[in-house]
Amino acid sequence: MNELELQALLPFMVLAASSLVVILLIAFRLSHTVIQISGFMMMCLTVICMWLVRDTLPREIPPLLVIDGFAAFTTGLIVFVVLAVxxxxxxxxxxxxxxxxxxxxxxxxxxxxxAVLTVSKHFISLFIGLEILSISLYGLIGYLRNRNNAVEAGLKYLMLAALTSAFLLFGMALVYLETGSMDFAVIGRHVQSSGFSVLMILGIGILLVAVGFKLAFVPFHLWAADVYQGAPPPVTAFIATASKIGVFSVLLRFGQSLGLQNEQLLQGIFSFIAIASMIVGNLLALRQQNIKRLLAYSSIAHFGYLLVAFLPGNDNGETAALFYLLSYSVTLLCAFGIITIMSGTKQDAESVSFYQGLFWKQPILAVVLSVAMLSLAGIPLTAGFPAKFMVLASGVEDSRWIPVLVLVATSVIGLYYYLRVIGILFEKPEEETAATKVLHPFFYYATYTSLTVLMLAICWLGLFPGNVIDGIRQLLQLE
Structure with a gap:
């Protein structure tokens, strides 16, 4: 490994060191506040390192990793999410x-x-990144072990993640048996020269099952609502954003390397999964009275929308997918930030009825949550509108008419449950909401400020998406 390759890896080395720093701080019995501030500084240092190495991109680190503009954007988005979480x-x-x-x-x-998933170009790095992510999530989901829902959610995720790993390894084995390589680029060249054999399609199909579990595509979605409900709200926010960004990033890279969208059978499978996810996710969200479960089923639909951008397999689809991930992540951080700040010491603010009349008690929080719901619904002047429009445009450009029509129809269905939440916020309150205990006013008001900034970011992305889209396209040229 030469100096430039080591320099390109610097942000990931800082990420790895951040856990070691926390371990040392715990060993010295330092307070929660010190650990929080130190972790925040480590994440900021990661961002600085990413900025410093930008001129060295793209940089391939054989045989496992490639750090390019695509990886820089997705890794930066993950770090941004973790700062808020x-x-x-x-x-x-x-x-x-x-x-x-x-x-x-x-x-x-x-x-x-x-982050490792975003830079993976090899099955080994994909598996390592996915296992680091999954094993950490077992503990995060069940961290509040005195709550039955948390333990149940952690066990469900543990069992399904183990099943996912089995599918992933078996799919990799079949692809390796056919191509003799686990490098995405080498597999892609084999496909270009020999086409998609039956064994190759079977291996990719089994790999897709593993990815489908992680992204909660239909019919691999059954874990999502229980895990979202049982996990602490900040952990749920991480699962819904950073975790899925990593997995969807490696799916995009793998699809682009192999040209998965050019095989008619695989194209049909992806289209079916996208359509099923959009329909089932929206229909299951209609009757939900638990806001975390509502957002869980909503996320199934949104990643169905993302698959519409994945289907063309071109630069426009990739740009649309990345902008959608950005808009979706900022929006969900707002929603789960409100859930976090409203939760009491004994119970999370999960029930939709808990937010009845919130505007008359805490108007700032009500406005932030309203803007987040409008963005998830794809209403103009919010980030969700240009994001959904770009996905639609990429689908129309590639003549994916059935998924596009389903996207439009299911988006109308989604309006009902998003607007229902907004209506509840402005109803007359029936009872007083438990006041949030303020132990450290600086962090409490910092959270209020960050939620306001995230809300303004949603509006800015909705009003002026052009600069961000141009920036994404410039980064994608560094591949």
């Missing part, structure tokens, strides 16, 4: 019965796993 985690766990210090070790390890 870390802030939410402080005000949530500071008031809980569990010692929150070890939580940050798991959070930073999961971040490292998701």
């Amino acid at each position: 870390g802030l939410f985690s402080y005000i949530y766990f500071e008031e809980r019965e569990e010692n929150p210090k070890e939580y940050y070790i798991l959070l930073f390890l999961a971040t490292l796993g998701a």
